[in-house]
Structure formats: structure tokens, C-alpha cells
Amino acid sequence: xxxxxxxxADTFARLAVELHDSDGVGETVETVxxxxxxxxSCRYAGLVLIERGHxxxxxxxxxxxxxxxxxxxxxxxxxxxMTSLESGKPVFVTDxxxxxxxxxxxxxxxxxxxxxSVLHLPLMPTDHPVGVLSFFxxxxxxxxxDDLAVGHILARHASIAVATARSEESLAQAVDARKLVxxxxxxxxxxxxxDGDRAFxxxxxxxxxxxxxxxxxxxxxxxxxxxxxxxxx
Numbered sequence: 001x002x003x004x005x006x007x008x009a010d011t012f013a014r015l016a017v018e019l020h021d022s023d024g025v026g027e028t029v030e031t032v033x034x035x036x037x038x039x040x041s042c043r044y045a046g047l048v049l050i051e052r053g054h055x056x057x058x059x060x061x062x063x064x065x066x067x068x069x070x071x072x073x074x075x076x077x078x079x080x081x082m083t084s085l086e087s088g089k090p091v092f093v094t095d096x097x098x099x100x101x102x103x104x105x106x107x108x109x110x111x112x113x114x115x116x117s118v119l120h121l122p123l124m125p126t127d128h129p130v131g132v133l134s135f136f137x138x139x140x141x142x143x144x145x146d147d148l149a150v151g152h153i154l155a156r157h158a159s160i161a162v163a164t165a166r167s168e169e170s171l172a173q174a175v176d177a178r179k180l181v182x183x184x185x186x187x188x189x190x191x192x193x194x195d196g197d198r199a200f201x202x203x204x205x206x207x208x209x210x211x212x213x214x215x216x217x218x219x220x221x222x223x224x225x226x227x228x229x230x231x232x233x
Contacts, residue, residue, distance in 0.1 A: 028161045028162060029047045029049070029059045029060040029162065030060050031161075032047060032060070032133065032154065032157070032158045032161070033046060033047055033060045033061070033062050033133075034062065035154065036062075036133070036135060036151075036154060037062055039150050039154060040135050040143065040147045040151060040154075041139075041143065041144070042119075042135040042137050042142065042143075042147075043114075043115070043136055043137055043138045044061075044062050044063050044065065044066045044135075044136040045061075045062050045133070045134060045135050046058070046060060046061040046062065046066040046067070046069075046070060046133075046134045046136075047059045047060040047061075047123075047131060047132070047133050047134065047158070048070055048074075048081065048085065048132050048134070049130060049131035049162065050085065050129065050130055050131055056074060056082075056131075058070050058074075059131065065113040065115075066134070066136065068109065068113070069106070069109060069110060069113075069115070069136070070134075072105065072106055072109055073106060076103065076105070076106070078103060079102060079103055079106045080093050080102055080106075080118060080120055081120055081132060081134065083120075084121070084122050084129075084132045085122070085129060085131075085132050087122075088124060088127075088128065088129040089122065090119070090120065090121050090122065090152075091118075091119075092117075092118075092119050092143070092148075093118040093119075094117055094140065094141050095116055095140035095141060096110045096111060096115060096116055096117065096118065097111060097116060097140070098140075114138050115137070115138060116138055116139055116140045116142060117136075117137045117139065117140055117142035117143060118134065118136050118137070119134065119135040119137075119143050119147070119148070119151060120132050120133075120134050121133045121134075121135075121151050121154075121155040122155070123155055123158055123159040123162060124155075124159055125159040125162070125163040126163075130159065130162060130163065131162065133151070133155045133158055135147075135151060177214070177215035180215050180218040180222065181200070181214060181215065181218045183218065183222050184199075184203055184217070184219075184221040184222055185199040185203065185218075186199075187222070187225070188202055188203070188221075203217055203218060203221075
């Protein structure tokens with residue numbers, strides 16, 4: 001294994017600034033995986049996130065082969081990635097060629113692209129994982145103790161950054177939704193001489209009857225300036 005100088009505290013401080021300046025979850029995870037390539041003795045890196053509906057999705061990958069390794073496990077429902085996601089614990093495959101505890105089809109795919117060792121670290125901003133950060137090496141026993149320590153630090157940074165980015169996105173969406181509903185209420189109030197409570201009741205009724213999100217109902221009214229029959233007061 002090639003000896004590599006590991007990042008210093010100043011390097012991690014710069015990463016923290018970059019993560020803080022990242023715009024949204026997508027840019028945040030890209031920053032993390034690109035930093036991982038510099039920080040650890042790895043050939044590839046990737047990150048899987050658990051979406052709101054508890055479905056894992058590929059959020060970032062430094063090469064298409066990483067997405068292939070991820071997707072194979074997501075489709076099959078098992079493998080080291082899935083074990084780390086489900087258990088919330090690190091999974092270290094030291095030598096894929098000589099470790100038969102993992103599915104043969106995943107091992108064959110990894111071998112075909114030259115991956116020999118893998119490290120999966122869960123992102124744990126709370127008691128439950130929100131995703132997994134992965135490192136892939138072309139060498140057996142490709143990660144030493146320093147790599148593990150650096151990986152855990154990076155995973156903690158990523159956990160906080162992802163949680164913060166998601167919170168900011170949710171807040172922005174909530175603010176946007178309130179603005180849309182407010183505009184739609186204004187249209188109803190002006191057109192039908194309704195007060196605010198009555199206008200909101202009209203929007204809510206159509207949302208419930210049509211099984212459509214309230215913000216989507218508001219957006220439809222704003223875009224078309226027309227009222228579906230069921231929406232008329």
C-alpha cells in the first residue's frame with residue numbers, strides 16, 4: 001500500500017468551511033467524496049443517503065463503477081453497504097477476493113473493476129444512520145489505522161453537513177410553500193370577495209378532495225389563474 005500523508009487539522013478546518021459554503025445537499029456530498037480521494041489511500045469514493053421515505057439512493061460517486069457497485073447491492077437488498085446502512089455500524093472488507101461472507105455476484109463485480117478492499121462508514125448525526133460514506137481501494141488491506149481514523153472524522157463532518165443542508169432545504173421549501181399559498185389565497189380573496197380564513201379553507205378542501213399537496217394546488221391556481229370546478233367557493 002502506498003504511504004500517504006494524512007490531512008492535518010488545518011485541512012479539516014478548510015473542509016468544514018467548504019461544507020458550510022456548499023449550496024444544498026448535492027453540492028455538500030460532492031465536496032465530501034472529492035475530499036475523501038485526497039484524504040485516504042483510496043481509488044474511489046461514494047456516498048449513499050437515506051431519503052425521507054427510508055429509501056437509500058446514490059447521492060455521489062467519484063466514478064461510474066462506484067454507482068454500479070452501489071446499485072447492485074441496492075437492487076439485491078444485501079451486501080456490505082446494506083449491512084452498514086441497516087446496522088449503523090462500520091463495515092470493512094479487507095480483501096474481497098478472499099472474503100466469502102459477502103454475495104458472490106457483488107464480489108465478482110468488484111473484482112471485475114479491480115476493487116479489492118472497501119470501507120463503509122455510516123453517517124450518524126443522531127441514533128439512526130442517514131447514509132453511508134464509502135471508500136474503495138485497488139489494494140487488499142487497503143486501509144490502515146490512520147485511514148480509519150481519518151475516515152471516521154470525515155464521516156462525522158459529512159453527517160453534520162448533510163443534516164444541516166437538509167434542514168436548510170426543508171426550511172426553504174416551507175417558506176416557498178407559504179408564499180405560494182399566500183399568493184393563491186390573495187387571488188381567491190380578490191376574485192370571490194373572501195376573507196383569509198375562507199380562502200384557505202377553499203384551498204385546503206381541494207387539496208384533500210384531490211389528494212394533491214396544498215402547495216401544488218396553490219401553484220396550479222397561480223399558474224393558470226383558473227379555478228377547477230371543485231375549487232370554486
